[in-house]
Amino acid sequence: MKETITITTLVENSVHARGLQAEHGLSFHLQAGSRSLLFDTGQSDLFLRNARQLHINLAETEAIVLSHGHNDHSGGLRTARQTARRARLFLHRAALAPKFARNPDGSTRAIGMDASTAKEIESAPEEVVWTPKPVEIMEGIFVSGEIPRQTPFEDTGGPFYLDSAATQPDTLPDDQALFFDTANGLVVLLGCAHSGVINTLEYIRRLTNGRPIQALLGGMHLAAASHERMENTLAAFRRLGIRFLGPSHCTGFPAQAQLWNAFPGHCTTCAVGTTMRFLR
Template sequence: MTDTIQITVLMDNQVHRQGLVAEHGLALHVARGSHSILFDAGQTDLVLHNARRLGLALNRLDAIVLSHGHYDHSGALSELCKQANNARIFLHPKALCPRFSAKTDGPLRSIGLSPASIEAIETARDRVVFTPQPVAIEEGIRVTGTIPRVTPSEDPGGRFFLDPEGRQPDLVEDDQALFFDTPDGVVVLLGCAHAGAVNTLLHIEQLTAGRPLVAILGGLHLLHASGNRLESTLQALQARNPRLVVALHCTGWQAMMRLQQAFPERFAVGSVGSRFAL
């Protein structure tokens, strides 16, 4: 498959263009020819506002993919299911779990899919595809399904729990990435990388028989990463020598600065409205 794929950031934590809005969340529009996929759905319906401003018709989406079941990646799902009424919806079955998080010593709060998002998925069940395993969304574009956790330094990146009392840790097992083939190698889109960016790359290398990494874009979730994790992530990325690294959403400023040093000329901080052709 040789058609160029165009990726547009529809939602991110940052915006630098007038008329567009930002929120803590992520949504990436992936277009190839007349086909389009939305990878994640932001925190609110503001995703739809940005899409209108950027001239992207979300009612024509062929697929909506959730990287995982957190509120900041799924907020526009209910409205999108109505508007994109032919789109198939890809998510890991564990994305539907209730889940909770707390800042250090703070109270637990619900961070899972909203009741409206869960209802939308139930209503659209005929076009829902669960992805515990890797699944092809269309030719050359796949979602990873469950990502094995094999690296010693990567943890889910926060105080996440499956119960409101905070007794059962949540490993965010539903976390998955989107990846697609280009003539030169593989492009990887990360939602929040709760599975760990390196675990994700190792899994995709298995699924693609070791094809080289051309580009990686998305939330690297290095916000609270230990120095050890940050450095081993940088080393793993440098060893793969991608020609483009785009940090979004939950990557964290310190990690962005280190990525800038590690990949001069090849690193970008994305924001709402950023576009990349691969």
Template sequence: MMAHKIRISVVVENTAQGLGLLGEHGLAYWIEWPGRRVLLDTGQGTVLAGNAFKLEVPLHEADAVILSHGHYDHSGGLAEVLRVNRPNVFAHPAALEPKFARNQDGTSREIGMPASAERALRECGEAWVRTSSPTPVFGRLYITGPVPRVTDFEDTGGPFFLDNECSRPDPLVDDQAVFFEAQEGVVVLLGCAHSGVVNTLQYVDQLTGGKPIHAVLGGMHLGGASPERMARTIEALRSWHIPLLAPAHCTGLPATAALWNAFPGTCTTCNVGRRFEFDLA
């Protein structure tokens, strides 16, 4: 019997490959599950529709939309998607909280959900599935919900705050990842991994009962990682013997280069236009 396929297309990412495709600081994946379609994150919203058209991704057929967290570069296109479709939207309640980042000169900027996305999410009513704990989407597709912070080397704070004065740190409890079990092993999709990529994988490991991890795709938020954090992250990743790593978005160029050097033959690109395929377990 022929195995059912799970196909993942990168619709939004910082970089692009392919005629007419555009990159922006953000992330969005189109997940094709047997009989179902899921959009994970929506980028900022400026290139989502155009890239989807070029990639023949029918956003209006999404059965579910998942927000990995409430930052603008992952939620900006939500209102546009919900104008043409009314799928269930999976997001943690804290995704709606005000979110700010402190600039190097001490000023701040707003980085939360755009007003249009916030309004669209609130108007979902019962179609908004609040992911305050591990949550099934359908079949073997799951959302982690909030990720426990347990490592002692992953600085998961960063310059993120809940107020414009930068006096109330944002713990980013809305940060979550998506995972599913394929025949090849567990596949993990990261938005930004603000909780720490190692914390996230340890939690997925716990939730799946220690099943082998086959692939990790997405943002690992290692742009400002110290040499010690980078070395210990690589050490931890090596312990899982993961066959496929596809760092993207907020991983950062130095960290991406370090991962490619540490895992030759394992790392691959994850830019707009890339497609990944797995066999459904």
């Protein structure tokens, strides 16, 4: 029997609907029949307030999947765990590490998971599934685990560090994507795509014997992308023939504008409250 998977944006940087709010961050809710999961939790409890407005009950959520440890994705984690009491947490161990970003003036700011939440997770291993490798979260819905970085034009560096003195670069091995297959191809959800959006897609295609990609939604982290990287990324999207692109969150406005321009009729926003349905 065919099943509909419904994806609703609970947190994103933009909002177009009355009664909902936006923040810099990301959180998607995914409903497959009677089962549901949360992919990222935004930076506050906003995901929960928006879910209430949208009449989405998070109490029965079975899984909370974290794309990586940055606090615009993990900031709502404590609230999410308190709300979805039965949920197992799927994340890479590196998501718990302290994380910092270097500011243009050379100072740094903490951007990792709240330390007390990280401690709580460490002390409740029975509720956690570590994802260094791909894991099936629920029937046919997978998280990628660590993503190999092989695409030559994708510079996956950034002003990210594991210490406040900015001496140890954070390569973000915790970065992972969520995916599931449908009759029309894969649907892929990105957190920030710190591993590179094309690295992510190529890896997922390797894991799925080269299934086509129907939809790609989430943060593509292209705000600092060079002209060459952008051109190569657009060429790769063209080659992959992706039907729906939802560049959002940290994709960056110039990159979003280029994508909308390059793929007319194939782009959508993922503003808070957006609902998409996929048949599988």
